[in-house]
Amino acid sequence: MSSYPYAFHAGEPLSGLTEFTHSLPSVGAGLWVTVQATVLGAALALLLAFVLGFMARSRRLLVRGSSRVVVEFFRGTSLYVQMFWLFFALPILGFKLVPLACAVVAFGLNYGAYGSEVVRGALDAVPRGQREAAVALSMTPWQRMRLVVLPQAWPQMIPPFNNLLIQLLKCTPLMSLITISDVTFQMDQLRSTTGDTATAYLLLLVVYFVLAYALTLAMNGLESVAKARLGQPAGGRA
Amino acid sequence: MWSWETAREGLPLILHGFGITLLATVFGSLLAVVLGLGIAVLRRTPSRWVTLPLRAAVEFVRSTPVMIQLFAVWVLVPGLDPLVIGIAVLGVHYATYTSEVYRAGIDAVPKGQWEAAVALSLPPVRTWFAVVLPQALRKIVPALGNYVISMFKETPFLSVITVNEMVHEANRFGSDHFAYLEAFTLAALVFLVASCPTSILMRKLEKRLAH
Numbered sequence: 001m002s003s004y005p006y007a008f009h010a011g012e013p014l015s016g017l018t019e020f021t022h023s024l025p026s027v028g029a030g031l032w033v034t035v036q037a038t039v040l041g042a043a044l045a046l047l048l049a050f051v052l053g054f055m056a057r058s059r060r061l062l063v064r065g066s067s068r069v070v071v072e073f074f075r076g077t078s079l080y081v082q083m084f085w086l087f088f089a090l091p092i093l094g095f096k097l098v099p100l101a102c103a104v105v106a107f108g109l110n111y112g113a114y115g116s117e118v119v120r121g122a123l124d125a126v127p128r129g130q131r132e133a134a135v136a137l138s139m140t141p142w143q144r145m146r147l148v149v150l151p152q153a154w155p156q157m158i159p160p161f162n163n164l165l166i167q168l169l170k171c172t173p174l175m176s177l178i179t180i181s182d183v184t185f186q187m188d189q190l191r192s193t194t195g196d197t198a199t200a201y202l203l204l205l206v207v208y209f210v211l212a213y214a215l216t217l218a219m220n221g222l223e224s225v226a227k228a229r230l231g232q233p234a235g236g237r238a
Numbered sequence: 239m240w241s242w243e244t245a246r247e248g249l250p251l252i253l254h255g256f257g258i259t260l261l262a263t264v265f266g267s268l269l270a271v272v273l274g275l276g277i278a279v280l281r282r283t284p285s286r287w288v289t290l291p292l293r294a295a296v297e298f299v300r301s302t303p304v305m306i307q308l309f310a311v312w313v314l315v316p317g318l319d320p321l322v323i324g325i326a327v328l329g330v331h332y333a334t335y336t337s338e339v340y341r342a343g344i345d346a347v348p349k350g351q352w353e354a355a356v357a358l359s360l361p362p363v364r365t366w367f368a369v370v371l372p373q374a375l376r377k378i379v380p381a382l383g384n385y386v387i388s389m390f391k392e393t394p395f396l397s398v399i400t401v402n403e404m405v406h407e408a409n410r411f412g413s414d415h416f417a418y419l420e421a422f423t424l425a426a427l428v429f430l431v432a433s434c435p436t437s438i439l440m441r442k443l444e445k446r447l448a449h
Contacts, residue, residue, distance in 0.1 A: 084418075198310075205306055208303055
């Protein structure tokens, strides 16, 4: 593979701005792919974060240990390598995933591993007395988790989850390296047809900035709601 | 399927790439650590003409993908060595993270320390270097270390601007010999082997500095 498959397509420089407006639909389609990958990757990561986070607090050494191994493995090997491995190496072993699935699985595994530490930390941070009170009220373990522990741990998880979500978003341009037509790919096509590098890249950076900002706003809203349910003042961050 | 022979053949190339990876990490982190401190100190100047644009720039750089920043600089600033661009972009990107770490560390130094420095009429340079920073740095070393580790795992991004770091070399070996399985598995293992001891080391450091 040349290091970047489409970086230097020769193209007739067209008049910049009209070409940009003509290409809006394809950029929009790329944006949709980026949003899809971010949302699906984050959903998978969230699921894994909870599974691995709960496993990390298990009393059984085997359960705890296997969570530790999985987390260290996916944090220790770079996301970049994981995605390329899924795309290039896995088919050799006889499993072929569609490119978008490679990206989503890589995002999910990598950020799920990071997220599991967040879940574990937040569950550990719920005061002991809360659990003891729930036991005293003879709640079942499931009720204890669902009604007492989780509602208090959840608002603690949201700000670090937001950081991870932004990081995930910032890694999505990697998809364009495994043949996915995300917004980076589409904008790069546009760059090579118009020859207007500065505008294309600046626009692309702005697109990601706006996406990141929107995600942060949404997560702040989520945090306020979660805190309001506990009767705590909603302290959102800018 | 997996072939040990191919793996053995590819290993030297991948390890050579790993050298470049380490080089980029070391110099990128140095830049991030120094520049981050500079940003954090500048953000405490009273003039809004300095702090507001700086804040906007930091916010913009840290919310946008490093891969696109790499491309943009690479294409717009011709004639520079890709490795130099890579180190500079990674360093600046991570400086926006480390500046926040420094800021928190500096904010945590008690107000009385500043007042004492004023009372002793220490010059600003000595206030910073003899009073504030030694106290602030102690607490933030672990956080800085974590950013160094995450930068290490983001160096493969440099391959998109043709820097021949480890993943770039793995990719090249993989396509030349159609040995993607061996190439990327080796690259993953090297990352794993390198990052496990560092995270153990960081945990120890964290414990030692906590006291």
